[in-house]
Amino acid sequence: MDNKPLKTPPPYPIASVDHALRAATILQLEGGATVAQLAERLGVARSTAHRILAMLVYRDFAVQGEDRVYRAGPVLELAAHSQSLVSRLRAVALPHLHRLVGLLDETTNLIVRTGDTVRFIASVECRQALRVGSREGMVFPAHRTTAGLLLLAELPDEELTELYGDSHADDIDLGRLRTELRRLRRNGFAVNRERSERGLVAIGVLVCDRDGTALAGLSVSLPSVRYDAQQLPSLVATLEAAARGVERDLADQA
The missing domain is CATH 3.30.450.40 (GAF domain)
Structure with missing residues (x-):
């Protein structure tokens, strides 16, 4: 129907980048997650999930509330206070x-x-x-x-x-x-x-x-x-x- 190439995974995937992108997507789509929840979803250790979230916070892709739940930050522009x-x-x-x-x-x-x-x-x-x-x-x-x-x-x-x-x-x-x-x-x-x-x-x-x-x-x-x-x-x-x-x-x- 069109001549655009099919989507294929990169030949040399970078796991840390993939984890960070998936984490940001989870926060954007679902509204929030704890370190433990994100670690389980990504299949990584809690320490790794914590480092990923810390970097997302640093770059304004995430914010951490007083309840220790991480939510999408300003970059993702999510209406975080209502369940979509x-x-x-x-x-x-x-x-x-x-x-x-x-x-x-x-x-x-x-x-x-x-x-x-x-x-x-x-x-x-x-x-x-x-x-x-x-x-x-x-x-x-x-x-x-x-x-x-x-x-x-x-x-x-x-x-x-x-x-x-x-x-x-x-x-x-x-x-x-x-x-x-x-x-x-x-x-x-x-x-x-x-x-x-x-x-x-x-x-x-x-x-x-x-x-x-x-x-x-x-x-x-x-x-x-x-x-x-x-x-x-x-x-x-x-x-x-x-x-x-x-x-x-x-x-x-x-």
Whole structure:
């Protein structure tokens, strides 16, 4: 659909930088964390988590309150005193993501859309040696991901035109995108075969509020060598059941 390169990890990743970026993302999306909570999320020692947070505070990416909880600082411009919808979505969905991993033994994700991009707000890895790694905090073009396509399919035609009009005229065929989105809306699920990353297949469904408005996408990601198209109906049914569970829990919380 366009000629932009797929997103691939750097050949020489720097773990300390990755940890700091993930920590900043957690604070921005969720509103706050203690040293112990962040250490557990990042899989590092508490002393390491403390050093990461100290540097984020120094650079104004984080602030520490009197309750010893670290929150996003001025650079991240987060409204830190109220729990955002993204934060509530993540908290409600995580148990369902873990259950999905237990059932499917593949990595699961929760994704939200902002404009023409999507952000992975939660990702739970499976334990298989060959697996899709966590994408939590990462941002992708919406039309490159399963959840992004499903969320785009919910937009009115005029809004889709605003997103992919003149600014994307050279790299996206808007007519072809509209046709694809109509098909996905009818199907109720999407399949991504190496569209966002080489060697990866993802299947996704929508999570909606009680009025039927799409809030997020729920997906399972697996290495393409392990994908069997005959399993697609079963995978979609399992994802749909998890999505309905997230919706019920979100409604109960409200």
